[in-house]
Structure formats: C-alpha cells, structure tokens
Amino acid sequence: MAISEKLYGKMQSEVIALASSINEVVGKFKELHSPLTESREKVPKATEQLDKISEQTEVAASQMLDKVEGITQREDDVIQGLNGIKEKVASGNLTEIVPMIDTLIEKANTTSEDAYIIMDALQFQDITTQQMNHAASLLEDIEERLHSIVGVIQGSKETNDSYSEPNSQRKERAYDPHADYSDKKTTQSDIDSLFAGEK
C-alpha cells in the first residue's frame, strides 16, 4: 500500500523532531562531560589533602608530646632536686649543693630548648590550615560543577528552589597547594645557591 503524501510528511516531521531531540540529548551529555570529569579529578585531590592533614597533624603532635613528656619528667627531677637542696641547707651540709644546682641549671636549659622545639613544631598549624584551604577550595569547585550539572539536567542553567546557588560570598582562601610539613620541593642549600648566584 502506498503511503499517502500527507502521512509521509507527518512521518518525516516526526523523524526530524526525534533526530533533533536525540541531538539535544547528546549535546546535554557533552555538556555534562566536562563538569563530571573535573569533579572526578578534584575529589581524589581533596581526599589526598585531607589525608595529608591527618598524617602531618599526627607527626607534629607526636613531636610535641615527646618533648612534653621529657619536660614533665625533668620537672619532677627538678622538684626532687630542689627538695634535696632544701634538706642540705636545713642540715647545714652545703658542700654538695653546687653540683646539685649545676644539674638543675642543665635540666632547666634542656626544658627551655624543648619548649622552643614545641613552638617550632606548632608551625604545622599554618601548614595544615593551607592544606585545609586547598581541600575546601577543591570542594567548592566541585559544588559549582555539580550546580552546572543540575542546570543541564533541568534543561536550563537556572535552578529551581530544590537546589540553591553555590555561595557567592565565599571566604577568600590564600594557600599554597604544595604546602607540606615534611616534604620540601627545594632544599635550603639549593635556595641559598640560587640567591648566592644573584649576588
């Protein structure tokens, strides 16, 4: 049976409309590809930074605890030593006092050194803050990509009430993406060579 021209025309327009819809869907999938790829790449980076924070906080805390344990032990020794000196003075036996005082001075100096080492170890706070800012920045980027994906799925860049805009009032984040407590990319002696070469 021959298809009437009218029916043929109708079918042709339906096929054209179908092809157009398929093209639109393909286009939408292409639009999704970039934000999905970027999000997929950023999630492991953010995870890596968070793992690094956990590890480096542990290293610094361990260094500080070692010193605090030494200080508390030494303070017990100092209290004991001072009581010993007090007893010697009370009994009028002064001959052994000087070496006892020397020992206490030595312990006090070591405690002072340890206190400074603890202070140096606290630099981890600045380094891990930068690592957290980097991770937060990656997560904010992912949020933006997800927002654009939702826009594509909804057929429009505009969102409805069910999905809010990413926060436009974001905190300004200053960070070094390579900040690391123990892994310096360039050694101090290499830095010194660079600066010496300029003189």
Place this chain on the structure above:
Amino acid sequence: MADLKILAVDDSPTMRRIIINTLKRAGYTNVVEASDGKDAIAKLKVEDVNFVITDWNMPEMDGLTFVKTIRGMDEYKSIPVLMVTTRSVKDDIVEALKVGVNNYIVKPFTPNTLKDKIEQVLNG
C-alpha cells in the same frame, strides 16, 4: 641589633607569634607585625622599620605583590626583605628572587635558619 626594627608579615597569628618569639630569642626584640601586604604597607608608613620578614600566601595582598609594590616605592626600594613561606617549588623561589626578595626560607624553619638568614641579608 638593638636598633633593628623588624616587620613580621603573616596572615597566621600563630606564625607571627612563632616568628616574634624566635626573633626575641635571637636578640631581635623590636618587632612589629602585619597580617597581609596591605596592612604591612600601612605599618611601613607609620613605623620606622628597617627589615621585613614576609609570608607569601596571604589574603588581601599576597607577599609577592607586597614586595613588588614596595620595590616600586622610593622609600622602601632597598629595605631588606626575607620571605618565609611554605612555597618550595623552584619556580616560585626564582619568581621571589626576581621581584626583589633578599633571601628565602621554606616553612617549617628552625630558629637557627631564621637567625642565619637575617644576618646574611644584613651583612649583604
């Protein structure tokens, strides 16, 4: 040493305290502080600073922009600048050198390194 007035620029209050304490222990007791490059320029204008220690990554104005800016100002173009930062990638260090940083330390630093670099910069 007693006459040296140092400006310590870092957005981290913890780092500023560490730097100031380390400087005091090394004998540098005259220290003023700033939280970023803009704040540092304001401090330079009112304080008689003759040495600057600055971080790189800071909000408002980062350390590199700060150094570039003061190197373009007649009154501060020769002021000694020591950069103390987490940035340890060689290209960054070269960039700092190009804008006029006199020496460079990567965090975390030791008190001896800070003291040595200050002395090196001061002794030319």
